[in-house]
Amino acid sequence: MSTFHPSELSIAPRAASDEDEALDDGGPNGALGPTGRPKRHIPEPPLLNGHGPAKVLALCNQKGGVGKTTSTINLGAALTEFGRRVLIVDFDPQGALSVGLGIPAHQLERTIYNVIIERSASVTDSVIRTGVDNMDLLPSNIDLSAAEVQLVAEVGREHTLVRALRPVVDQYDYILIDCQPSLGLLTVNALAAADGVLIPLECEFFSLRGVALLIDTIEKVRERLNPKLEITGILATMFDPRTLHSREVIARVVERFQDIVFDSVINRTVRFPETTVAGAPITVWAPRSAGAKAYRHLAREVIAREVALPR
Ligand SMILES: Nc1ncnc2c1ncn2[C@@H]1O[C@H](COP(=O)(O)OP(=O)(O)OP(=O)(O)O)[C@@H](O)[C@H]1O
Ligand SMILES: [Mg+2]
Numbered sequence: 001m002s003t004f005h006p007s008e009l010s011i012a013p014r015a016a017s018d019e020d021e022a023l024d025d026g027g028p029n030g031a032l033g034p035t036g037r038p039k040r041h042i043p044e045p046p047l048l049n050g051h052g053p054a055k056v057l058a059l060c061n062q063k064g065g066v067g068k069t070t071s072t073i074n075l076g077a078a079l080t081e082f083g084r085r086v087l088i089v090d091f092d093p094q095g096a097l098s099v100g101l102g103i104p105a106h107q108l109e110r111t112i113y114n115v116i117i118e119r120s121a122s123v124t125d126s127v128i129r130t131g132v133d134n135m136d137l138l139p140s141n142i143d144l145s146a147a148e149v150q151l152v153a154e155v156g157r158e159h160t161l162v163r164a165l166r167p168v169v170d171q172y173d174y175i176l177i178d179c180q181p182s183l184g185l186l187t188v189n190a191l192a193a194a195d196g197v198l199i200p201l202e203c204e205f206f207s208l209r210g211v212a213l214l215i216d217t218i219e220k221v222r223e224r225l226n227p228k229l230e231i232t233g234i235l236a237t238m239f240d241p242r243t244l245h246s247r248e249v250i251a252r253v254v255e256r257f258q259d260i261v262f263d264s265v266i267n268r269t270v271r272f273p274e275t276t277v278a279g280a281p282i283t284v285w286a287p288r289s290a291g292a293k294a295y296r297h298l299a300r301e302v303i304a305r306e307v308a309l310p311r
Pocket of ligand 2: 068069070082092095178180
């Protein structure tokens with residue numbers, strides 16, 4: 001663990017606003033949810049006796065700006081509220097995951113780059129604590145873009161990340177990998193390391209176009225590299241309940257992908273860009289907001305799916 005001081009990140013929650021109160025916090029079971037289906041009962045997450053081995057989830061969509069990084073931070077933080085230990089892995093050279101937690105990744109000497117390129121480097125030397133209890137970060141910065149080129153010539157190049165993460169799998173309950181917006185070698189490494197893929201999907205017509213290609217890639221990785229890989233779920237993001245367009249997109253996604261689609265839906269709100277500026281998850285910065293509640297609900301669904309489908 002490096003010597004980054006999480007106290008530098010301590011952040012005061014913002015004051016609750018009217019918007020926070022006017023929230024949909026679930027409503028009665030059986031009522032129609034935003035996906036147009038009756039809400040399913042999500043059981044209370046079971047308490048854990050100990051930690052690990054981690055379930056590894058890749059947050060993946062080759063389309064840019066759909067909420068991968070936002071979902072990694074906020075799902076990770078929400079999982080810790082249920083007693084889970086979480087490692088979030090920044091696997092995008094843009095380093096947005098690190099920046100979103102207020103961590104100046106460009107100044108770090110050790111990042112995920114060292115772990116995957118230097119055979120002698122240990123993952124624990126690059127992991128840092130975040131301002132969220134029980135959530136650690138494996139940061140990245142622009143160095144990672146060089147790794148993609150360097151990896152091409154490596155033996156077993158698709159399994160570099162899974163090898164790198166192996167020493168810490170027993171320390172966490174979830175490892176969430178924030179992928180870059182491409183289906184290149186880094187993303188294939190993330191899929192090869194994952195038990196499940198979580199696909200954030202913006203509620204916008206053109207976002208459906210790329211999903212077939214993504215699912216095709218997931219199936220190829222399952223056949224050729226990682227037989228245990230499954231799709232954990234599709235998460236509708238940037239939903240605007242006031243527009244017919246958003247509702248139509250969700251209806252099409254549910255029609256096409258059925259039960260894979262989470263009941264949790266993330267509304268479009270300026271709160272999320274604000275949390276990036278604040279450098280904290282929404283569950284910490286605006287704990288009573290609709291966005292915080294939605295990510296807590298997602299955390300419950302993710303845990304429930306794991307319990308329903310044990311490894
Ligand atoms: N539900 C939301 N409502 C409004 N804005 C959001 C929401 N979720 C994310 N955003 C904002 O949209 C932008 C893109 O989100 P994010 O970075 O999470 O997407 P991404 O898929 O990781 O992008 P990239 O493909 O570039 O890595 C960010 O500015 C973020 O703050
Ligand atoms: Mg991102």
